[in-house]
Amino acid sequence: MAYTASKLLSANGISMKSPYPNATLSCKPACCVEGRDWQRHRKATAPPFGEPNMGLVWTECIPQATETLDFWKECSHIRQTGKDVRRFSLHVLSTTGFGKSYSFDRSTDEALREGDSLTYKDSLSLILENAILIMLLGPKFLTGSLQQFLPKHWRLVGQATSTFKKHISESIKEEKALIAEGKPHRGNFISAIGSQNLRGHDSIAITLTYVITHLAAYPEIQDWLAAEIRHVCKDKGATTYRDAFPKLKRCTAVVYETLRTSTPFPAMVKTSGPQPRSLKVGDDTLHLPAGMNIISTIPSVHPHPRYWGADIDTWRPERWIETSHEASAVAFVFDSGTLYTPPQGAFLPWSEGDRACPGKKFAQVELTGAVSVLVEPVPENGETMERARNRKMDMIKDSGMVLLIEILHPERVVLRWVKREARD
Ligand code: HEM
Structure with missing residues (x-):
């Protein structure tokens, strides 16, 4: 129109x-x-x-x-x-x-495998790259009881969603603690x-x-x-x-x-x-x-x-x-x-x-x-x-x-x- x-x-x-x-x-x-x-x-x-x-x-x-x-x-x-x-x-x-700060360095890139401990950035990056998959299947499905039957990559994406949630909860806890102590937050x-x-x-x-x-x-x-x-x-x-x-x-x-x-x-x-x-x-x-x-x-x-x-x-x-x-x-x-x-x-x-x-x-x-x-x-x-x-x-x-x-x-x-x- x-x-x-x-x-x-x-x-x-x-x-x-x-x-x-x-x-x-x-x-x-x-x-x-x-x-x-x-x-x-x-x-x-x-x-x-x-x-x-x-x-x-x-x-x-x-x-x-x-x-x-x-x-x-x-x-x-x-x-x-x-x-x-x-x-x-x-x-x-x-x-x-x-x-969380990172420097631009492609040489540190390594292929991620299931079971690897995912950093905050790895999990965020996996989530963003697989946003459609996550939207279609939902994090619960990717991390739920059927997880072991899912393809490897899907399991890795599931792992990223739960790891990212943990990172966020930790960051929020840290922020709250700083505020509670009367310290300036970050x-x-x-x-x-x-x-x-x-x-x-x-x-x-x-x-x-x-x-x-x-x-x-x-x-x-x-x-x-x-x-x-x-x-x-x-x-x-x-x-x-x-x-x-x-x-x-x-x-x-x-x-x-x-x-x-x-x-x-x-x-x-x-x-x-x-x-x-x-x-x-x-x-x-x-x-x-x-x-x-x-x-x-x-x-x-x-x-x-x-x-x-x-x-x-x-x-x-x-x-x-x-x-x-x-x-x-x-x-x-x-x-x-x-x-x-x-x-x-x-x-x-x-x-x-x-x-x-x-x-x-x-x-x-x-x-x-x-x-x-x-x-x-x-x-x-x-x-x-x-x-x-x-x-x-x-x-x-x-x-x-x-x-x-x-x-x-x-x-x-x-x-x-x-x-x-x-x-x-
Ligand atoms: C070039 C960059 C961006 C474009 C073109 C863009 C475009 C849009 C558009 C068109 C909508 C409304 C969609 C609708 O009404 O259906 C929207 C919503 C939204 N955007 Fe962006 N966006 C951009 C960057 C960002 C950034 C950098 C953030 C946050 C850091 C952000 C956060 C949001 C949020 C939270 C909503 C939902 C707002 C609500 O539902 O009240 N966007 N964006």
Whole structure:
């Protein structure tokens, strides 16, 4: 529907309840709650996503992205961008969410076997990689009395779910003990985030893989970004969340444009609720029966020419920057530019209304921080730029539904990373 779907839904008081609590397409937990329980959960989980904690996200994501970049630069080519980016996002989540820090070191990877004692990170990583299996079968089935008859990998995943639960309980106990002793707690999000937001990590990793693949196809946008990063981080010396994040508008524009053209969420599933109700659409009034499912498809709103002009299918991050015509001096171009605010309902990667993503700012900060570090992928040796661009864009087009929409074969995106003079 060309109308701004979520605006219509919220304006008309349509319930945000998902009719598929066990197979939701969103990054909501499989056990998502409704009504008063949801309000209680939302109230409890809101504070950690607030502005005061965003500095922590920034402080964690910049060194993680730098380590990832250093590692990539040492390799002749990278075939597992998708996997490495998941590791990056997992590490940021581990530190900010659970107070466990890890360094980016692929060489420590070993194949896990059943019976191995699983670290916090192993179990978290197994859970995230096998989210569909866990959602379909449920942790109880994977760890229950039939466990011995299950395939080996399923048993390992079951072991990960119980180990992770233990790690979380221990972390919560430690946090409570610190609070009871009147000591400052560790400043992470553990008490409120819990395991609920793990799917947010997936959305971030998917988005970042799209961002990197686009950047590899558009070196001129890398130059455009590098100029901003040099101006903000080098010339102005702004490196902290408070100083740098709001000024890195081009980096944020790249994230937004990627979410506009390649949003991981295919649809928002809502219901009219327990009572019949009316929905106003333009001049018409639609009468909806009780319990009707309403699915608004985000990818059909994002390329709407009414909001995005004639080149809707082109990945063009510049469309997000509004610069004054008088701006001529370089510094003034950067400092006077503002980020475009689309009309309400025209840009919905995080949804809108009461059930909108509470992790929106978290994601914006982490993704912008990552882009400010990771701007230098180049195509494989010997490939012309045009051929490289077409190939990358074909890989992006070859996206499909896994748990969310993502590049189906990220392993085919082969990249080299080189040191950019502008950042020296
Ligand atoms: C690019 C990254 C992300 C995108 C595109 C995204 C998108 C979304 C969308 C569209 C919804 C609403 C789904 C619906 O109404 O059906 C949602 C819900 C949610 N997201 Fe995200 N998300 C992202 C990152 C995160 C992060 C980083 C976290 C946590 C750290 C997070 C936590 C949540 C939670 C807890 C909900 C459920 C909210 C509720 O039901 O009240 N998300 N997300």
